[in-house]
Structures are given as C-alpha cells and as structure tokens.
Amino acid sequence: MMTVTFGLFAVSAFFLWQRKSEWGWAAVLIALILGIVIFMGDVDFSANLGVQL
Amino acid sequence: MKDGILSPAAARVLNLVGMLAMIAVLIGAYVYQFSYRELPCTLCQLQRVAMVAVAFGAAMNVMLGPSPRHYGVCLVSVLFGLAISIRQTLLHINPFFDSKTGLPTLAATSNPPFGQPVFGLHLYVWGVVMFAAVILAVGVVLLFNSQFKANAPEPAWLARLAALSVALLVIVVSLETLTTFMECGFGACPNDGGWDWWIFR
Numbered sequence: 001m002m003t004v005t006f007g008l009f010a011v012s013a014f015f016l017w018q019r020k021s022e023w024g025w026a027a028v029l030i031a032l033i034l035g036i037v038i039f040m041g042d043v044d045f046s047a048n049l050g051v052q053l
Numbered sequence: 054m055k056d057g058i059l060s061p062a063a064a065r066v067l068n069l070v071g072m073l074a075m076i077a078v079l080i081g082a083y084v085y086q087f088s089y090r091e092l093p094c095t096l097c098q099l100q101r102v103a104m105v106a107v108a109f110g111a112a113m114n115v116m117l118g119p120s121p122r123h124y125g126v127c128l129v130s131v132l133f134g135l136a137i138s139i140r141q142t143l144l145h146i147n148p149f150f151d152s153k154t155g156l157p158t159l160a161a162t163s164n165p166p167f168g169q170p171v172f173g174l175h176l177y178v179w180g181v182v183m184f185a186a187v188i189l190a191v192g193v194v195l196l197f198n199s200q201f202k203a204n205a206p207e208p209a210w211l212a213r214l215a216a217l218s219v220a221l222l223v224i225v226v227s228l229e230t231l232t233t234f235m236e237c238g239f240g241a242c243p244n245d246g247g248w249d250w251w252i253f254r
Contacts (some may be wrong), residue, residue, distance in 0.1 A: 006230040
C-alpha cells in the first residue's frame with residue numbers, strides 16, 4: 001500500500017510537470033488517507049490504545 | 054511597491070526554495086539509508102510521504118501560481134507528518150521500557166532509539182523540528198495577500214526554473230516509489246530497520 005501511495009504522488013507530480021494539472025490536491029488527500037490507513041494498521045491497539053504508558 | 058511586499062513571482066521563488074529543501078531532506082534520507090544499510094520503517098516511510106506531500110503543495114504554488122488551496126495542501130500534509138514523527142519520538146522517548154514485555158525495566162537498551170543519530174538527534178526528532186518549521190514558514194508567507202493577485206505576469210526564467218525543479222521532484226518521487234516497491238512490494242513494510250529487501254527474498 002505504501003508503494004501505491006508513493007506511486008500516486010509520482011503520477012500526480014508528472015501530470016503537474018507536463019500538463020500543469022490542477023487536480024493534484026485531490027491526489028494528495030487520497031494519498032494522505034492511504035497513509036492514515038497504513039498508520040492505523042501499524043499501531044498495536046491491543047494494549048493501552050496503542051500508547052506505551 | 055507596485056506588487057506589494059510579496060509579489061506572486063517572489064512567492065513562487067520562496068515556494069521553490071521550500072520544495073528544494075524538502076527534496077534535499079528526502080535525498081539526505083536516501084544517503085543515510087544506503088550508507089548505514091538501514092531500510093526505513095513504516096513510520097519513517099510515512100514521514101517521507103508527508104515530506105513529498107508538502108513538496109507537492111509547494112510545487113503546485115511554483116507551477117500554477119500561489120493559491121490558498123496549495124498552501125492548504127502543505128498544511129494538511131505537515132499535520133499528518135507531525136503526528137507521525139511525534140508518535141515515533143514518543144515510542145522511543147523512554148529507554149527504560151521493554152517494548153517486548155510492555156513493562157518498565159532498568160536495562161537502558163531494551164527500548165533503543167531507531168537508527169543512527171544525525172547531529173545528535175534521530176531522524177524522527179528532526180522530523181518534528183522540520184514539520185514545525187514548515188508550519189511557521191507557511192504561516193508567515195500566508196500573511197502576505199499581495200501574492201494572490203490573479204493574472205500576474207510569469208517571468209520566462211521562473212517558468213523554466215519551475216519546470217526544472219518539478220522535474221527533479223518527479224525523479225525523486227519515482228525513485229521513492231521504486232525503492233518502496235523493492236522494500237515492501239505491495240504489502241506492509243518491515244519494521245526492524247534491517248537490510249531485508251522484499252524483492253531479494
């Protein structure tokens with residue numbers, strides 16, 4: 001999933017460079033949502049809501 | 054002054070400098086990764102995602118002209134990156150904690166910091182400093198309304214410089230995509246910081 005996230009940025013940056021496309025902000029939001037999903041998967045919620053107390 | 058204190062062209066130059074700074078940090082992380090032979094962990098990769106997103110917001114300002122929407126992209130991305138780097142800093146802030154048993158311990162090496170320090174701080178702590186600095190920089194630049202003037206003339210040298218710098222961003226992000234695929238494939242990334250590339254297993 002991390003690969004897809006970076007790939008999304010690569011495609012968006014390419015279109016920004018070549019076509020001056022203005023939809024890149026939406027791609028960033030989608031990539032950040034993917035990042036949040038990855039982050040939630042990385043946290044161990046079994047103890048203390050994932051916080052080492 | 055005709056264009057106000059900060060003209061659209063000057064704001065684009067400032068964004069270009071910020072974008073190049075982000076690219077420099079990403080390249081620095083690469084140098085660190087290959088010189089210490091340490092693959093980035095999941096949280097480290099997510100901080101790189103945030104840096105790329107901040108650089109992308111700045112790139113939009115550089116290519117399309119300054120816009121509150123593009124600064125918004127930077128701020129949302131930086132908030133994401135700050136949350137990740139603070140999380141990782143807190144995970145390693147107490148060395149007297151055994152992360153395997155979940156109990157306090159007197160053995161200081163039971164919860165060691167991740168990776169090698171750079172100028173005395175670990176990369177995730179530098180992440181906190183850097184993301185906070187970006188918030189300050191974007192906040193200060195947003196104070197100047199004159200940069201948002203519509204139909205501002207675009208100097209030819211700036212258009213060429215913008216295209217070159219965004220091309221550099223494309224190259225760096227493509228490299229990130231390639232190395233992330235080599236490290237993680239399409240699944241979860243390893244968290245042990247070793248040199249175990251998914252593609253060579």
